[in-house]
Amino acid sequence: DIQMTQSPSSLSASVGDRVTITCRASQGIRHELGWYQQKPGKAPKSLIYAASSLQSGVPSRFSGSGSGTEFTLTISSLQPEDFATYYCQQHNSYPRTFGPGTKVEIK
């Protein structure tokens, strides 16, 4: 299985801050990575696919980059509705695996 790790596991930030979350894969997965946002009691929502492509309807303050084993999700200016947990997920191989999540909290 491909193991996914994320850092940090949690962070506190203020509205307007730039936030960066890192995801690492245990082996190369090319660009085959997505990012999901999950709010309490809700299903995850796809934000980014193919490492850097923005899903339709997702604000442009979200961006993704990386390839191979290291990836980042950046929120350029944190908004109140962005406080949530973020997961990366690889689809290079089976089983599909998710990172452990990064919880973004209000400072």
Next chain:
Amino acid sequence: QVQLQESGPGLVKPSQTLSLTCTVSGGSITSGTYYWSWIRQPAGKGLEWIGRIHTNGGTNYNPSLKSRATISGDTSKNQFSLNLSSVTAADTAVYYCAREYLGDDYYFDYWGQGTLVTVSS
């Protein structure tokens, strides 16, 4: 608009079989462009992919479940189902069904709201 809705018992006894169904509306599970998946999330923890079924009947499962999971489809009802045998307390989780898009890239684009299944006697 595609919608997925999980249904099934919220309480299952240890050693029994957990059975859930996902009803899809607004789209057909016979479309070859998608996989239909089950994903679970224990309370306060991360997401675990259980497995998926394609319209051609092909399935893939997470080896961590040690062959306890079976996913099947019912095209007449536009549903797909999960059976998880020999459950223990460790199988207590919110279970989601989700559609995995198979286009120029793969991603889970639609999810059910999730259903909590508790394993307890």
